[in-house]
Amino acid sequence: MDTSLWIRPTRPADEAALTAMLARCSPDAVRRRFHGAVGASATAELRREANWSPTHRSWVAAARTVDRTTSDGPRGEVHAAVHAEVHGVITLAWGGSRTVGEVEVAFLVEDGWTRHGIGRALFGAAVLEAAREGVPALLARVEGSNDGARRFLRAVAPGATTRFVGAAEFEMDLPVRPAAALATGLERWEAIA
Ligand SMILES: CC(C)(COP(=O)(O)OP(=O)(O)OC[C@H]1O[C@@H](n2cnc3c(N)ncnc32)[C@H](O)[C@@H]1OP(=O)(O)O)[C@@H](O)C(=O)NCCC(=O)NCCS
Numbered sequence: 001m002d003t004s005l006w007i008r009p010t011r012p013a014d015e016a017a018l019t020a021m022l023a024r025c026s027p028d029a030v031r032r033r034f035h036g037a038v039g040a041s042a043t044a045e046l047r048r049e050a051n052w053s054p055t056h057r058s059w060v061a062a063a064r065t066v067d068r069t070t071s072d073g074p075r076g077e078v079h080a081a082v083h084a085e086v087h088g089v090i091t092l093a094w095g096g097s098r099t100v101g102e103v104e105v106a107f108l109v110e111d112g113w114t115r116h117g118i119g120r121a122l123f124g125a126a127v128l129e130a131a132r133e134g135v136p137a138l139l140a141r142v143e144g145s146n147d148g149a150r151r152f153l154r155a156v157a158p159g160a161t162t163r164f165v166g167a168a169e170f171e172m173d174l175p176v177r178p179a180a181a182l183a184t185g186l187e188r189w190e191a192i193a
Helices: 012-024 027-034 041-052 116-130 146-158 177-192
Strands: 002-009 057-069 078-094 105-111 137-141 162-165 170-175
Touching: 002 041, 002 116, 012 057, 012 078, 012 177, 027 041, 027 105, 027 137, 041 057, 041 078, 057 116, 078 116, 105 116, 116 146, 116 177, 146 170, 170 177
Parallel strands: 105 137
Antiparallel strands: 002 057, 057 078, 078 105, 137 170, 162 170
């Protein structure tokens, strides 16, 4: 079995793979990403993630696995089955319009694929896009109990600041530093691809 992983912008055909990824995620991970939104709200968000618009842009960590089997017959034919899945997604959402308001970042890496650098690589792609658009900082809304995400953001966004905004939620301001994203995110991604 041979798996390759890469980061790329989403496309409309990803909606089914994103839905399948969500079904494989733990209830905790889904709640942390969607802050309790379920059913139609979560489905609508997945559709937005798959379909780029000027105010909504997403990237996935896409995996392609080639499963080769050799038959026992005299000619030993090789059969290959190719499976495509996504294991993580990150989204930039411009509030209101492209020129007014904050730009929020939200992300989800599938349980079982965490701590392999996928989140960092996805964040790198989002930061490069934000830098291209002249966005100075991103906003992340993180559940009060979501210590893992706060540690993750402090690790991938040097200079991040955190404030408690009530209702058991933190907001984090994340400076957009493309050099840091290139040095620590996408290069490292090559290492695990
Ligand atoms: C937070 C999340 C995106 C991290 O993704 P990931 O692919 O595991 O992150 P990475 O492997 O790239 O981690 C990069 C660094 O962040 C830090 N980090 C990541 N997860 C961490 C955790 N649970 N606890 C402490 N530090 C963590 C580490 O410093 C890590 O580097 P290391 O593995 O070399 O020590 C993932 O756990 C997730 O999807 N959580 C559920 C969704 C969520 O919380 N979304 C936030 C609100 S939108």
